[in-house]
Amino acid sequence: MSMTSSAASPARILIQNAAIVDGTTDKPVEGMNVMIEGERIVEVSAKKVKPAGATVIDLKGATLMPGLIDCHVHVLASDVSFAKMAMLPDALVAARAMPILKGMLMRGFTTVRDLAGAEIGMQMAVDEGLFPSPRLVICGKALSPTGGHSDWRGRFDSRDMRLVGRNLGNMGRLVDGVPEVRKAAREELKAGAQFIKIMANGGVSSPTDPISYLQFSQEELLAVVEEAAMFHTYVAAHLYTDEAIRRAVECGVLSVEHGNLVTPATAKLIKKKGAFVVPTLVTFEYLAIEGAELGLPPESVAKISTVRDGGLKSLEIYQKAGVRMGYGSDLLGAMHRHQSEEFNIRARVLPAQEIIQSATGIAAEICQMKGEIGVVAPGALADLIVVDGNPLKDISLLTGQGRHMPMIMKGGAFMKNELKA
Numbered sequence: 001m002s003m004t005s006s007a008a009s010p011a012r013i014l015i016q017n018a019a020i021v022d023g024t025t026d027k028p029v030e031g032m033n034v035m036i037e038g039e040r041i042v043e044v045s046a047k048k049v050k051p052a053g054a055t056v057i058d059l060k061g062a063t064l065m066p067g068l069i070d071c072h073v074h075v076l077a078s079d080v081s082f083a084k085m086a087m088l089p090d091a092l093v094a095a096r097a098m099p100i101l102k103g104m105l106m107r108g109f110t111t112v113r114d115l116a117g118a119e120i121g122m123q124m125a126v127d128e129g130l131f132p133s134p135r136l137v138i139c140g141k142a143l144s145p146t147g148g149h150s151d152w153r154g155r156f157d158s159r160d161m162r163l164v165g166r167n168l169g170n171m172g173r174l175v176d177g178v179p180e181v182r183k184a185a186r187e188e189l190k191a192g193a194q195f196i197k198i199m200a201n202g203g204v205s206s207p208t209d210p211i212s213y214l215q216f217s218q219e220e221l222l223a224v225v226e227e228a229a230m231f232h233t234y235v236a237a238h239l240y241t242d243e244a245i246r247r248a249v250e251c252g253v254l255s256v257e258h259g260n261l262v263t264p265a266t267a268k269l270i271k272k273k274g275a276f277v278v279p280t281l282v283t284f285e286y287l288a289i290e291g292a293e294l295g296l297p298p299e300s301v302a303k304i305s306t307v308r309d310g311g312l313k314s315l316e317i318y319q320k321a322g323v324r325m326g327y328g329s330d331l332l333g334a335m336h337r338h339q340s341e342e343f344n345i346r347a348r349v350l351p352a353q354e355i356i357q358s359a360t361g362i363a364a365e366i367c368q369m370k371g372e373i374g375v376v377a378p379g380a381l382a383d384l385i386v387v388d389g390n391p392l393k394d395i396s397l398l399t400g401q402g403r404h405m406p407m408i409m410k411g412g413a414f415m416k417n418e419l420k421a
Contacts, residue, residue: 011037011038011412012035012036012037012052012053012054012055013035013036013054013055013056013057013382013412014033014034014035014036014049014051014054014055014056014057015033015034015035015036015057015059015064015384016033016049016056016057016058016059017031017032017033017058017059017060017061018031018032018033018034018059018061018062018063018064019031019032019059019061019062019063019064019390020032020044020063020064020065020376021063021064021065021356021387021390021391021392022065022066022356022357022360022361022374022375022376023353023354023355023356023357023358023359023360023361023362024357024361025353026351026353026392027392028063028390028392030061031046032044032045032046032064032376033045033046033047033048033049034064034376034384035049035054036054036382036412037412038412039381039382039411039412039413040379040380040381040382040412041376041377041378041379041380041381041382042378042379043378044376044377044378057407057419059386059419062386062387062388063386063387063388063389063390063391064376064384064385064386064387065108065356065360065376065384065385065386065387065391066360066373066374066375066376066380066383066384066385067108067109067110067111067134067373067374067383067384067385067408067409067410068107068108068109068110068111068327068359068360068385068398069109069110069111069112069113069326069327069359069360069363069364069367069373069374070104070109070111070112070113070134070327070328070329070339070359070363071112071113071255071278071326071327071328071363071366071367072113072115072257072278072280072326072328072329072330073104073112073113073114073115073328073329073330073331073339074114074115074116074117074171074330074331074332075097075100075101075104075112075114075117075118075122075136076093076094076096076097076100076114076117076118076122076168076169076171077100077117077171077331077332077333077336078093078096078097078100078333079295079332079333080205080287080291080294080295080296080332080333080335081152081205081295081296081297082150082152082171082205082206083152083153084295085169085170085171086152086167086169086170086171087167087169088167088168088169090167090168090169093167093168093169094121094122094168097118097122098131098133100336101126101131101132101133101134101136102131102132102133103336103337103339103401104133104134104336104339105132105133105134105408105410105415106132106401106402106408106415106416107339107340107401107402107405108340108385108398108402108405108408109134109339110134110135110373110383110385110408110409110410110415111134111135111136111137111363111364111367111369111373111374111383112134112135112136112137113137113138113139113363113366113367114136114137114138114139115139115142115197115236115238115257115330116139116141116142116150116171116172116197117141117142117168117169117170117171118136118138118140119138119140119141119168119191119192120138120140120191120192122136122138123136123138123192132415134410135373135383135410137194137195137367137368137369138192138193138194139188139193139194139195139196139197139236140188140191140192140193140197141165141170141171141172141173141184141188142171142172142173142197142198142199142238143172143173143175143181143184143185143188143196143197143198143199143224144172144173144174144175144198144199144215145174145175145176145199145215145216145220146174146176147208147209147213148174148199148202148203148206148209148213148215148216149172149199149201149202149203149205149206149209149215149238150171150172150173150174150199150206151172151174151206151208151209152206152207153207153208154207154208155207155208161173161174172199177220178219178220178223181216181220181223181224181227182223182224182227185223185224185227185228186227189227189228189231189233194233194368195228195233195234195235195236195255195368196224196227196228196233196234196235196236197235197236197237197238197257198216198221198224198235198236198237198238198253199215199216199237199238200214200215200216200221200237200238200239200244200247200248200253201213201214201215201237201238201239201240201241201244202215202240203238203240204284204287204300204304204307205296205300205332206300207297207299207300208299211240211241211306211307212241212243212244214243214244214247215244218247218251221247221248221251221252221253222251222252225251225252225253226252229252233368234253234254234255235252235253235254235255236253236254236255236256236257236278237253237255237256237257238257238258239253239256239257239258239259240258240259240260240261240306240307241261242261242262242263242266245259245261245262245266245270246266246269249266249269249270249273249275250269250273253275254274254275254276255275255276255277255278255326255366256270256275256276256277256278257278257280257328257330258278258279258280258307258328258330259277259278259279259314259318260279260281260284260307260308260310260311260314261307261310261314262277262310262314262317262318263317264317264320264321267317267318267320267321267323268321270318270321270323271321271322271323275323276323276324276325276326276362276365276366277318277323277324277325277326278325278326278327278328278366279311279314279315279318279325279328279346280328280329280330280342281308281311281312281315281342281345281346282329282330282331282338282339282341282342282345283329283330283331283332283335284304284307284308284311285308285338285341285345286331286335286338286341287301287304287308287335288304288305288308290334290335291304294333294334294335295333311345312345312348312349315346315349315350316349319349319350319354324362324365325354325358325362326358326359326362326363326366327342327355327358327359327363328342329342337401340398340399340400340401341399343355343359343395343396343398343399344395344396344399346358347395347396352391352392352393352395353392355395356391356392356395356398359374359398360374360375361374361375362374381411381412382409382410382411382412383409383410383411384407384408384409385405385407385408385409386405386406386407386408386419387404387405388404388405388406389404402416406418406419407419
């Protein structure tokens with residue numbers, strides 16, 4: 001690979017001789033040339049493109065990919081304990097998020113969808129370029145019933161959560177009954193949420209709810225889906241059990257988060273309804289390995305195997321039903337470093353092309369940014385990574401903390417550039 005620069009506008013960059021891998025084909029599309037102007041791609045061609053005063057980067061056959069997209073992260077989660085996070089000062093929570101976001105960017109993730117906690121101030125800071133970060137898609141606070149997956153209080157803790165409800169580190173808010181659900185959804189959308197996240201099943205990290213707990217009533221589910229639809233967006237739901245998944249999808253939930261314990265019949269329903277699933281197998285893998293050491297309470301550790309054991313099987317079920325799956329990691333605390341290991345875990349049962357598509361084109365749809373990100377195409381944002389090798393043959397090239405990625409570009413700007421001149 002080589003890079004030469006002309007004396008003309010630095011706002012134009014021509015990438016030559018690239019082998020494009022974007023998940024739409026099972027082989028790289030070789031010999032491609034990509035012209036970038038400002039933050040967007042303006043031309044992609046197999047024919048020779050005139051530099052026209054652009055900086056020229058010759059990849060000499062190396063792989064060019066769209067920037068990766070993680071559809072399920074918690075950028076504020078610097079600790080595995082929801083209770084500890086909720087009580088931290090806002091400034092500390094925000095400061096701790098900065099290296100978490102930079103780490104994601106340096107792994108090649110140029111867009112991430114936060115699934116509880118991040119709010120518009122953090123998104124504005126990212127958009128202003130105040131620190132290195134992927135693009136941030138947000139839902140604000142997750143909605144949960146009392147005793148649900150966002151209720152971090154133990155059985156003998158009767159503190160009023162409204163006292164810390166708006167703390168930045170408090171990733172959810174408690175709402176009970178249709179009026180409260182509607183009001184909370186409207187408040188989150190008013191505050192900048194791009195979609196709504198609900199807790200519609202029990203969770204591992206919350207202390208008092210069993211995994212099988214359905215949480216919201218059917219009326220509450222229908223109400224929050226209607227509120228999102230009126231805002232021309234959708235609801236994503238934390239779900240594990242088949243009963244909970246079916247119930248939520250029948251009520252109009254569009255994005256099934258986790259979905260480990262699905263049956264083939266419910267997977268077919270998801271496909272019929274046009275919904276997505278965002279599996280997050282890596283978090284259960286490392287919660288089992290590191291959770292207790294990092295401070296996950298014993299009652300949470302005990303729940304892990306229930307959902308972990310069904311993970312790989314669920315991928316096979318979704319694939320057979322033709323369900324579109326997005327890439328997700330869902331890691332907390334020190335486990336964020338394992339974000340890219342989801343690629344290796346899925347590779348045990350899925351082909352590389354489908355895994356890559358889950359982190360590019362399908363993920364872009366889930367983020368409501370189809371055609372903007374997740375593709376190497378005219379009009380798209382110039383979010384690009386260069387990979388040393390072919391990830392269609394070796395998916396592990398997308399792991400290793402970005403060490404196989406000599407170039408990472410976001411919006412036409414180099415976030416990392418180790419290409420040899």
